[in-house]
Amino acid sequence: MSAWPAEPLPAETIAVVRGELGLLAEGIIDAVRAASPIYGEVFGSPEGVALRIGVEQAIRAFLDALERGERPAGETDELWRMLGEAEYQAGRSLEDLRGAFRSGIRAAWRGAADVATRAGVSAPATIALAEAIFVYGDELATDVVEGYLRIQSDQAGERERRRRRLAAALLDPAGPDPEAVARAAELAQWPLPRTLAVVVAGDDAAAVARRLDLDVLVGSDAQGPWLVLPDPDGPGRPAVIDRALQDAPAALGPTVALDDAARSLRWARLALAVVPARPGTLRAADHLPELILLQDPPLAALLVRARLAGLDDLPARERERLIDTLAAWLAHQRHTPAIAAELHVHPQTVRYRIAKLRRLLGSAMDTGEGRFELGLALRISHRR
DSSP, rough: OOOOOOOOOOOHHHHHHHTTTHHHHHHHHHHHHHOOHHHHHHHTHHHHHHHHHHHHHHHHHHHHHHHHHHHOGGGGHHHHHHHHHHHHTOOOOOOHHHHHHHHHHHHHHHHHHHHHHHOOOOOHHHHHHHHHHHHHHHHHHHHHHHHHHHHHHHHHHHHHHHHHHHHHEEEEEEETHHHHHHHHHHTTOOOOOOOEEEEEGGGGHHHHHOOOOOOOOOOEEEEEEEEESSTTTSSTTTHHHHHHHHHHSOEEEEOGGGGHHHHHHOOHHHHHHHSSOOOOOOGGGGGHHHHHHHSSHHHHHHHHHHHHGGTSSOOOHHHHHHHHHHHHHHHHHOOOOHHHHHHTHHHHHHHHHHHHHHHGGGGGGGGGEEEEHHHHHHHHHHOO
């Protein structure tokens, strides 16, 4: 940053510039309006009156400081930060604000140099005046941008807090309160979708949220974080979800109505816990039998013991051969040639193994209910 003039500028130089304060302010405003259509509209509205006053006050503070040989007093810094806050609240972009300041500073320098030249101010004094204008303008711009970013950060933080409260309301284990959810959604500026799904991604939840090109909610509870995805089956959204989840240890719960959001979370967590890891998106809806069978692991283990206990004392390789034979027998509805073809063994070998299975497993193979339970036990055993 350029240095502020170490010595006060000649009083006549300051007096000349002060005498043209109104023209200087008008020149700055005209330059900003010409360079920025957005601010051209602002200065033409009632809101522009306050900005005009601010420009004139800034020029007076600048000239007073030059007269004292000091930097402008810091007590006005907060006022300029407040101007930055007002610009953010008005919906104007930071780039527009910076562009307006650049135009204003250039106009201030040109106007002051023109006034100084017409008044016969010396070249060294004009150069010192230019340096002071650029230093002061830079400080004002810093204050305004700081105010803009401060409220932007504050509001972003408040928006995130409101969205987390909405996520918590939607995922209330006791069931969402429709009125509370509607109010929370309004405050969070998150339109309530017709359907949603919940993603569980462990420690990668924030990274997954960034990769999703969707307006998701982020929430968490004692078991960890999760994401709420609006209308996950909408056009193009499954592909977006696949890209975001493809490299993450994550699970997508089934698509549900808003009232069932907690179920989507529970099923997503269950899928992540019981379905073996594999490439691609883990969708709970693609593994419903496993979720049903394994949502109570001790109960599932009890079924395995009850139906397959007769195989426990066999050597590992023989047990594995009989398990494979039983699975093929159930899959091919006891058709020996098909079983033999799948296992690449002679049909007589199949008959021998089936006879042994009947001795070890009892009557379960002879009834429809028994065969159903054996199929469940094999599926559970395989997943475990």
